[in-house]
Amino acid sequence: MTEAPPKGIGSVIPAAEPDGASSSRLTVWAAWTADQAESRAFSTARAALAPLLAARAIKRLWLPAYICGAVVEGATRAGVELAWYGVDDRLTADIESMRAALAPGDAVFVVAWFGRPIEAALQALAADFPDILIIEDRAQALDPGPGIEGAVRLYSPRKLLGVADGGLLVGTGLPRPVTQPSLPGLWTVNERRGADVEGRNPERWFPAYQAREAAFDAEPRRCSERTLAALAFIDFRHEADARRRNWQDLAGQLHACALWTIPAPDFAPLAFPVVVSDAAGLVTHLAEKRIWAARHWANLPSPESFGDAHRLSRHCVSLPLDGRYGPTDMLRMAEAVLAFADAQPR
CATH class of the missing domain: 3.40.640.10 (Type I PLP-dependent aspartate aminotransferase-like (Major domain))
Known part of the structure; x- marks a missing residue:
């Protein structure tokens, strides 16, 4: 019997649908x-x-x-x-x-x-x-x-x-x-x-x-x-809180390669940015495990003379942490990132 592929993490978010919750919540x-x-x-x-x-x-x-x-x-x-x-x-x-x-x-x-x-x-x-x-x-x-x-x-x-x-x-x-x-x-x-x-x-x-x-x-x-x-119906606080919790979980595991050393953000993040030796390689490695991370951004329109920005674009990967996911997903993703980092030449 063929084994089912692992649960996907990241990429497209399913269409938001009304959930019948109180209309008094902050949207x-x-x-x-x-x-x-x-x-x-x-x-x-x-x-x-x-x-x-x-x-x-x-x-x-x-x-x-x-x-x-x-x-x-x-x-x-x-x-x-x-x-x-x-x-x-x-x-x-x-x-x-x-x-x-x-x-x-x-x-x-x-x-x-x-x-x-x-x-x-x-x-x-x-x-x-x-x-x-x-x-x-x-x-x-x-x-x-x-x-x-x-x-x-x-x-x-x-x-x-x-x-x-x-x-x-x-x-x-x-x-x-x-x-x-x-x-x-x-x-x-x-x-x-x-x-x-x-x-x-x-x-x-x-x-x-x-x-x-x-x-x-x-x-x-x-x-x-x-x-x-x-x-006008998506619960603002629910999504923001989930993103903060997921950031904290990743920060605890990936502090060594995090773009910023922020253990507990007061903002609600898009993603958790990490800096690695080979951003394209990490994205491919994660995709093989059904984890879809992004490059923000792989191809910059600015002049190459802005060296710091272009170097960052070659090394930065954004890890998904939206409200669909929880601690188990964050641990799985962190372990995959660390496995890739450990496999890179020193």
Whole structure:
């Protein structure tokens, strides 16, 4: 008799469905939009970025050297000039070089990497340049704290939750999305993943996921109504608490290779980042064990002269820790990472 493949960990999150719990609980939508004047829901973060830059008449956008190509796609659509600022191998920003060059008409894109709050130096930069637009990228952040006062926040819920699309702008002076049809079969991926409860058959849903991700673009279409409905019932605290617990479990096992030595985060992380000698090799090793980790990001759009960022991209792997999983899953994943690390030449 053929042995069943192991339970899958990571990758696509099944479609979120109402669970009949109390309507008084704090939902993701309520948490993300609390005390904010406006919110606008686009189909993707890159689709939201371009009209925001155009609406604010931005001439130049400062991007961190460690960033994904989708952000560049959104900025390029808006026709703005790109400038870059450096980060070190722990994602601490080089503020001073940017501070000396900021000018009217600039915007600065700051990132809550892996869900961690924006560092204090970037918050101070925003306070010192009140006329500069600060865009706080929360694509990887479920609960990164209060953030930068006056910044426009940008969420990408499909990276964190069981929804198929979404690029949510939260702040003031926001553009509106254009009403356009959603991509065909938008929710097929999440539905197929939900039918494969334990993720043992990725061939049934992963090719559809790859096709959907490739089809996403910067067209300023609206977010799907199904995603908006899901954000209005998903339990914010339940998901945030689960992510914190899973981080603690991994931190206890993987402290030697963790990107940051944070044993118990007060933020709700996207993933647990580790730094290893061969990121591509670790991803392959884990996939063979039905553990799907990610590279954030394998191919950076920034100039190669930003050496620290590009070195980190070759060595950093993001381990999944969302609310589907618990201590047993975290232990299995940690053991697989340690086995890989032990097998590498010293």
